[in-house]
Amino acid sequence: MRIEDAEALRRGQQMGWDDVMADAISFRRELHQHPELPWEEEQTAARIRSRLDALGIEWRACAGTGTVAKLAKDAPGRHVGLRADIDALPINEASGRDYSSTHDGCMHACGHDGHSAALMSTATWLKANEDKLPGPVTLLFQPAEEGGHGAKKMIEDGALEGLDAIFGWHNWPAIAFGKAVCPDGAVMAGNGTFRITLQGAGGHASQPENTRDPVLAASAVTMALQQIIARRITPQNAAVVSVTSIEAPSGETVIPDSAKLAGSIRIADPSDRARIDQMITEIATAQAAAYGVKADVEIFPRYDATINHGDQAGEMRAAIAADLGADWQFDQLPLPIMASEDFSYYLKELPGAFALIGADDGQGHHEPCHSPRYDFNDRLLPIVTRIYARLAGAPLPDNSTAQQT
Incomplete structure (x- = not known):
């Protein structure tokens, strides 16, 4: 991280929403250029931890390359967990983007760079509003989702201690941008x-x-x-x-x-x-x-079905609707989708919900996950940051720019 970037993060209380979002895009593309395979995410973890240090957020290593960070740990309300996965895939990138992978045979072809950047922008915003959080928030930067059972190892290393509920998401190019799914019951197989x-x-x-x-x-x-x-x-x-x-x-x-x-x-x-x-x-x-x-x-x-809990799925749907509007639900995707997610481990341990949020905006973000031509849609970063902030009970900016998607 550049010195000026670290200094900007240290001024988190003074960073406006647009600054947080610009930094999220920069961080996402930095991660995209330096992907690492499951259980090899040493530099990815170092980048995440360096930013948490700059923000003054307490963290600990978990399951090796995983990181668990906490905010408002003494707040009296519900303790919420928010998760991102950090690993990449053994794929040679063919997206043609100027921020393409610099590592031969390794690519963020599933958007975990975007998931991590969204959780980091959430961390930045929550830190700036930490005194307003109603309860503790735990951020889980999880390794080895791609077949490595990283969630299981995180649980074994105490990542869920004290949590009352957990939420996660995945970008989904087969869903139109501005749409999402978050059902009661099974969302992924x-x-x-x-x-x-x-x-x-x-x-x-x-x-x-x-x-x-x-x-x-x-x-x-x-x-x-x-x-x-x-x-x-x-x-x-x-x-x-x-x-x-x-x-x-x-x-x-x-x-x-x-x-x-x-x-x-x-x-x-x-x-x-x-x-x-x-x-x-x-x-x-x-x-x-x-x-x-x-x-x-x-x-x-490998993984069990990802099965949402009804109350938490309803809560997440409300957070999505507040951002995407009343017509946010995508009804053209049979559920559950037959892809799998190790977020299922978390949902077997405590109440929570998982959403699929649409990425296809007609601007080249239709390539499926695991394709060498895949590219994460950066327009999702402010949407998910706001959804996560709502689930954590944090205030949101009220200016019109912040509400644009």
């Missing part, structure tokens, strides 16, 4: 992955009768697994089973000894997980046996 190793007996391609062909068995297993949702799970239950890779490297005239399948599971109802896991094992084993091949099935549960 649970997920899991599986690997199936098919062990046969290879041989010459001209004599398949003398082999036990794992490639043929892999094809049969793939086709059968794709029928789970169509024929074994009721259509009313949102679920997905996708075989995403088949590996059986060999020569053109050689039937290999083994083949490997891998895939993804998505569930909206947690009670479907065990049933689907069992069906994958049973179907793979039976199909393989029909071809004289042995199947070894490994299933890896």
Whole structure:
């Protein structure tokens, strides 16, 4: 951080809303240029902690590269937690932006740089109004959301101690800018992955009768697994089973000894997980046996569904409506979406809510998360800062500029 930037943050009491927002955009783009993979977010954590120090906000390291910061810790009211994720993805950036990643093979392709910048601008605004907060506020800058179970590690390291409620959000390019979703119940699905190793007996391609062909068995297993949702799970239950890779490297005239399948599971109802896991094992084993091949099935549960609590979801909807207006709800997105979030860990521990806030403003922010062409919409930063400030009970600026989105 530049010396003048640190000095500006130290003058947080004097920073106007527009200054806070300009700084948020600058910080977001700084993070975007320096992405780090899950559990490797050392420099990202250092940048976050340096700004918290400049603001005079108390913090502690949590789960290694995570950071937990507190404001108004002695205030008598409800203790609210606000969360951002900080990790990036192993993707080569192709957005063409002048603030593109400087790290080959690593990119903020899911907007966690924007989530972190929004929480930092919230920190700046709350610090400037700390004496007006009705209760304590904990800010969670969480590592390793992208498959690393960072939320679980944060909880194990005491990140939720003393909290009464927690709130989070994710930018969503499939939703129009100015719209959002925050339902009671499930907003995002649970997920899991599986690997199936098919062990046969290879041989010459001209004599398949003398082999036990794992490639043929892999094809049969793939086709059968794709029928789970169509024929074994009721259509009313949102679920997905996708075989995403088949590996059986060999020569053109050689039937290999083994083949490997891998895939993804998505569930909206947690009670479907065990049933689907069992069906994958049973179907793979039976199909393989029909071809004289042995199947070894490994299933890896990842995240549970992100399920909002009704009271807190209603509170978050009110905060969103106060900013986006009465027509803010996006009704063209079937819920829950089948992507997953480790914010689910927090919602299993205490009341809270999670929202998806639209990013597509017709100005190039339609690229989906995890695309190499993705770009976070900086116009979301003031919106989310105001939503978070409302949830924390902080006053908001009353000038018209601050209300523009």
